[in-house]
Amino acid sequence: MGPTPPLVLERCTSTATSATGRFRVGRRATTVHFEGVAPDPRSLPDAFLAIARVMGMETDQRIVSLPRPSRRFRTRVDVLQRVHLSLFPQHHEAPILSWPRPDRPPLPAPDGRRTAAFFSGGVDSFALLAEHEDEIDDLLFVRGFDVPVREHARNEEVLRTVRAAAEAVGKPLIIVDTDLRDFSDPVCDWTWFVYGGLIATSLLLERTHRTVLCAASVADHHLPEEAVRLRGTPFGNTRTEMRIEGRTATRVEKVAAVAASGLARDTLRVCWQNVPGTVNCGTCQKCVRTHAALVASGGAGTIATFPDELAFDALAAHPAVTRSDRAYLGEIRDAAGARGEVELVAALDRALEVGAPAP
Template sequence: MRATMTANSSNAEPGSRVTFGITDGETRHQVYFASTDMRLASRPEIEFVTSILPCMKKGRAFRAPAPLDPRLLASFEQIQDLYLAWVPGLTRLPAKAFESAAPRPRAGTGRVAAFFSGGVDSFYTLMKRREEITDLIFVHGFDIKLGDEALYRETLAMIEHIAGETGKNLIRLETNIRPVLDSYIGWDYGHGPALAATAYLLSDQFDKIYIPSSQDYTHLFAFGSHPLLDPLWSLSDLDIVNDGAEARRIRKVEAIARHQIVLDTLRVCWMNPDSAYNCCRCEKCHRTMIALKVVGALDRCRTFPEPLRNENIRALKIVATNTRSFMTESMREAERRGLEPAFIKAMADALKGQSTLQRFVNNLRRAISQPGRALAKIRRKAGF
C-alpha cells in the first residue's frame, strides 16, 4: 500500500486543501481534507495514520514517503497492540521499517482546540474547559454525510451560534475519508485515526487538541476514540488529549443541562432520517431524551420536538454495549430520584429485551397511538 500527498493553497483564498491517495492493489482511493477557515499543514504523519488500519487489514506494508515524528513512532507498537486486541483479522506492521524525523518545535500560539459536534460529550468538554479552549473544530463528512447539505447547513448554523455565544473561534473542515475507512474496517474503529489526521492538519496553529470522550472509566469498550488510544496519536509538537472520561453520561447530561445554549442547540442523532436534526426515534436520541428527563431538563430542551413515550422506550432494541451501560445508569438514577414507576419499568423492559410476540404487540400499540409516525416509517421503507 502506498500513499502520496499534495497540498493545495492560494494566497487569494483564506483556506486550503490537502489531498492524498491510498492504493491497495488495484484499488486507489483519493482522499481530501479542506477548510475555508485556515491553512492546513501537509505532513507525512497524516497519510501514515490514515493508512495504518487499511494496511493492517490487508496485511500489506506501508512505505512512508518521509521520516515520521519520533513521539508517534514511539507509540506505534502500543497503537497496534490495542487494535489487534479489539479487531479480529488484523496483521501487525513492522515498526522498524519507519525512519524517525527530528522533533518539530511547538506552535506556541496559545490556542487550544476541541473537536465539536454539538453533542453531549463535546458540550461537556467545552463547558468544562471553557476558559482554556479557544477554538472549536467541526468536520463535515464525519457524522454528517457530505451529500446531506440540508442537515449540514442547519447544524453549521447552530454551531456558529454556539461558538459566538461562548466566544470561540470556529474551524470548519470537510473530508471524504469516512467511506474509505468504512470500506476497510468501519467507522467505529476508523474514526480515531481520522480525528488524529485532522488534528495533524491543524498542528501549525495549536499545541493541544481535545477529543471529547465518548466513554467513562467505568464503562470502557473497544472503540476508535478511547482514553488509552487517543493520547498515543500525539506528536512532538502536538498533544492530543482524550477529555471527559471521569464523568458518567448521566453526570455529563446533568452538567451541560444547566446551560440554556445547550438546551437550545443539542444535537445527538446519527440516523438523521429526512435530514432530521434529532429524529426522536433512534436509540441515541432516546437514550439522550431519557437522560434529560431523569435530570429534569427534557421539557426545556428545544431540539427534541417529539414527546418521550414509555412504549417507545420499551420497544428499543438494545444491542451495543455502550447503550446498555447508559440505559442502566439512567434507570438507576431514575430509581434514586424516585421518578414514576412506569418510566423506570419501560427502561427495565428494554434492558430485558422482548420476545417476538411482545415486539409485535408493542409495535401495534405504537402504530395505533402514533399513526403519523407509523405511516412515515412505512414510507421510508418503501422508498417514498
C-alpha cells in the same frame, strides 16, 4: 493475516489549506482529501497513517507507508492499536511496514499556536467545552464526519445549528471538509473508524494549533484497564497532539451537566438519523437514549431541541447489545430508579433484556 493485499499509503500532498493522501489496495487507488486545514508537509504521513492503521485493524490488512512517518508517531500509532484491540478484540493486528524519519525537536511554548476542541453540538462536545472553556481557543467542526460530505443540504442544515451553538458560547468555529467516509464506509464501521479521522484532522492543523481536544465518549470505568492507561497519553508527534478529555464522567453525568449549564438549550444535536428539517428526530437510538438520560437526571424540558415527551416504546425497541450501550443504559436506569421514574425504568429493562447476550 488474511489474503487481502496490503493497504498502501502511496503519497501525500498539501497546499496551505488542504491535504490529500493516496491509498492503494491491489489495482484500486483512492484519495482522501481534507480542506480547511493548516498542514505542515512533514506531518502528512503521520496523519494519513492514522487512517490506514484503523482501517487495517478492521479489514485484516498489512499497512505499507511509502511516505516516512515520524518516529514519535510511529510509536504512538502502535499504542493506538493496543487501545483499539483491547476494546474490539474481534479486530486484527495491522503490521506497518515503513521507514520512520527522525523526530523534529518540540517547539517551546508558547509559540503562538492555539488549542482547538472537536465540536459537533452534542453532549460530549458541550461537556468538554464546559470543563475546558478557559483552555479552548477554537471549536472544530468536521463536515463529512457525522454526515457524509456529499449530502450537501443536510450538511448545511447541521452546520447552521453548530454555528449557532458556537456563536452562543462565544468561540470561533473552524470548519474542515473531508471525503474520508467515501473511503471508509464501504469496509469500516464509522463508530470506531472515526478515531483515525480525529487524529488525522488534529495533525493536519499543525501550523496553527499545538493541541486538539477530543471528548471521550465512554467513561474510563467501563473500559479495560489497558485502554484506560494508554488513552490518557496524547496521540500525536513532537509538534501537535490530540488529547482525549472528559474520561471520568459518565454519560448521564455529562447530560446532567450540559442541561444544568444552559449552554445547549436551543442547539443540542445528537441525532444519528440526520432527518432533514429536524435537529433531533426524537426516535432514533441516540435521541431516545439522550432524552432518557435527561429525564433520569431531572433535566426534562431543559433542552428545546427534544420533543416534550420521551418515546418510551422507541427506547425499549433499541436493544442494548454492545458493552458501552449496556453500561450507558444501566447508568440511566440507576438514575431513573433513584428518581422514581417507573415507566422509564420499565422501558430500559426491556431494552437491556432484548439485547442481553445469549447464555
